[in-house]
Amino acid sequence: MTVTSAQSRPLGGARQPGFGSVLASEWTKLRSVRSTWIIIVLTITLSIGFSALIALVQGVTFDDWGPQEQAVFDPLINSTSGLLFGLILLIVLGVISVTSEYSSGTIRTTFIATPKRLRVLAAKTLIVGLLGIIIAAIIMPAMIFVSQMIFGAYGMETVSAGDEGVMRLILSFIFAGGLIYTLIPLAIGFILRGAASAITLSIGLFFLPWMLAPLLPNWVQENIIRFLPDLAMDSLGGIIAADSAMYLSQTPAIVTILAWLVGSVAVAAFLLKRRDA
Amino acid sequence: MIKTQGLTKKYGSTLAVDQLTFEVQPGIVTGFLGPNGAGKSTTMRMVLGLDNPTEGTVTVNGKSYRDLAAPMQEVGALLEASAVHGGRSAWYHLLWQAQAAGIPKHRVDDVLEMLGLSEVAGKKVGGFSLGMHQRLGIASALLGDPPVLLFDEPVNGLDPEGIRWVRALFKRFADEGRTIFVSSHLMSEMEQTADHVLVIGRGKLIADMPVAEITQRSAQSHVKVLSPAADQLAPLLVAAGADVSTGARNELMVTGIDATVIGETAASNGIVLHELSPRRASLEAAFMELTQDAVEYRADGNAPNLTDIQETARELTSERSA
Known part of the structure; x- marks a missing residue:
């Protein structure tokens, strides 16, 4: 391969870049690497696949369950068993949309092209958040639909879209879930700048409280745990019972979720402006 | 800019x-x-x-x-x-x-x-x-x-x-x-x-x-002159404004005037030249010399100190030979 002689021609069509330019650029970055598509496909297939698998296991063994177990069987909650995989992968998507730039060093190229760093943060937030909502909008209804078909085939109790709580769960997981599971990790990615630490912290933030909550006194559940992002989403979606110490009613739950989103992105913005790239 | x-x-x-x-x-x-x-x-x-x-x-x-x-x-x-x-x-x-x-x-x-x-x-x-x-x-x-x-x-x-x-x-x-x-x-x-x-x-x-100034200013940039009548030529060149030092037998190292002037001076006085060759100092040599000067002239507080300059010069030259 040889280097040809340089011919620079006048740069026709160049214009002053604006926020739209940054949006287009960030979308190109995300879609031009295979890892993005692998994560999206895995998020969708693992969530739906595992939900179907667990539903199938429940269907096959249903006759062996005790009468009491059969009576308390909740066909809505039990159709989202695979969601855990999807949520972990949404965290990964949010984190690496940022940390892959720090590990490869392209973050400097990014800020050379767009020295107004908050535009980069805003564009990434918008694109990754929207992607989170779209993915959640695919997996939530699909998981529930597929599981209901399986439950129905085994003669178990089922729910349909019109039943109480179904749309509430779907909508709150699409909007609150699609946003908090991508954008809080994205902000943590900007704060910590490393994939491993950012994913660990995000998973800790979202999943640890669930494991620890039963061990903690009521006071902690009421004053701390229920204000964590995942718990607020579960209150909003109706997964946490209204009589639980960890329950938040609708408006405070929405405010809590928005505060987490705005707060984490604001910390990222503050550090991004202040630190050397 | x-x-x-x-x-x-x-x-x-x-x-x-x-x-x-x-x-x-x-x-x-x-x-x-x-x-x-x-x-x-x-x-x-x-x-x-x-x-x-x-x-x-x-x-x-x-x-x-x-x-x-x-x-x-x-x-x-x-x-x-x-x-x-x-x-x-x-x-x-x-x-x-x-x-x-x-x-x-x-x-x-x-x-x-x-x-x-x-x-x-x-x-x-x-x-x-x-x-x-x-x-x-x-x-x-x-x-x-x-x-x-x-x-x-x-x-x-x-x-x-x-x-x-x-x-x-x-x-x-x-x-x-x-x-x-x-x-x-x-x-x-x-x-x-x-x-x-x-x-x-x-x-x-x-x-x-x-770059040109660094190498020109260097004492190592000179014109090498070989002539059987070097002894005669030297005072003529000094009169034309040059600094002349004598090297080996019949050899002169001339700074301050360029090869053209040397050649013309020799010709007009009927002096035979065996060699007339401009020698430019390499940037490296010039830089070493420059830093020696800097050591002398920049002895005030703000300027780089002796160690810094010597260190830089040493590292730059060792990089080259490495």
Whole structure:
């Protein structure tokens, strides 16, 4: 391969870049690497696949369950068993949309092209958040639909879209879930700048409280745990019972979720402006 | 034009860049010379608004980089050629930059062609060689066809043909009136590339002058004259304004006047010459000498101290022989 002689021609069509330019650029970055598509496909297939698998296991063994177990069987909650995989992968998507730039060093190229760093943060937030909502909008209804078909085939109790709580769960997981599971990790990615630490912290933030909550006194559940992002989403979606110490009613739950989103992105913005790239 | 004023960068208690004040002029290639770790990359990052100066200011065309309306159309930069996402193709790597910078898409194909990368445009850059990475980095810098260009160690990893091409490119860009700022830790490289050099060592500016001036001012730049009548010629040359020292038998080392004057003086006096050869000091030799002077003349508090200069000179020369 040889280097040809340089011919620079006048740069026709160049214009002053604006926020739209940054949006287009960030979308190109995300879609031009295979890892993005692998994560999206895995998020969708693992969530739906595992939900179907667990539903199938429940269907096959249903006759062996005790009468009491059969009576308390909740066909809505039990159709989202695979969601855990999807949520972990949404965290990964949010984190690496940022940390892959720090590990490869392209973050400097990014800020050379767009020295107004908050535009980069805003564009990434918008694109990754929207992607989170779209993915959640695919997996939530699909998981529930597929599981209901399986439950129905085994003669178990089922729910349909019109039943109480179904749309509430779907909508709150699409909007609150699609946003908090991508954008809080994205902000943590900007704060910590490393994939491993950012994913660990995000998973800790979202999943640890669930494991620890039963061990903690009521006071902690009421004053701390229920204000964590995942718990607020579960209150909003109706997964946490209204009589639980960890329950938040609708408006405070929405405010809590928005505060987490705005707060984490604001910390990222503050550090991004202040630190050397 | 790039202009710094008292530019300083501290990392904790380490002073990476120390009170740099200089101007990089358009129309010439300015070399930024210093050993590894002297603060060249840190300075370039501050020019590009990536690192915040601890003190001082730096402007490009009169503005801070972050205030430029279309930065990549005003300044092109190659910092680390390896700073690419290995899973992305060369074409997409340039496309996202073009989009962010408001540069039309056709320009991506143009710069790929200029750098001889058209055939690998669709290949993932993770599989690129060092030289291909370097060319892709240069392609990024040229995307916006900018009047100011910064290159941090641009010839690293290029083959001899690529190096020649890059040098010619710099010269041509300079001739077009652009500002070209090129760093290197290789003195020999700067000698062939730059018109003007800024030398830094341990974050301090040690020299800021045209390459020609450095080598001309050197006592080692002289005209060697061999003549059987050297004894007769010497006083005539001194009368013409030269400094003459005698070397081996029949040999004169002449400074202060050029070969033409020596030849004419000899001819008009009927003196036979056996050799008349201008000897230019290498930048390296000139620099060593210059730093010796600097040691004597810059004994005040602000100037680089003896150790810094000697250290820089030693590192720059050892780099070359390494």
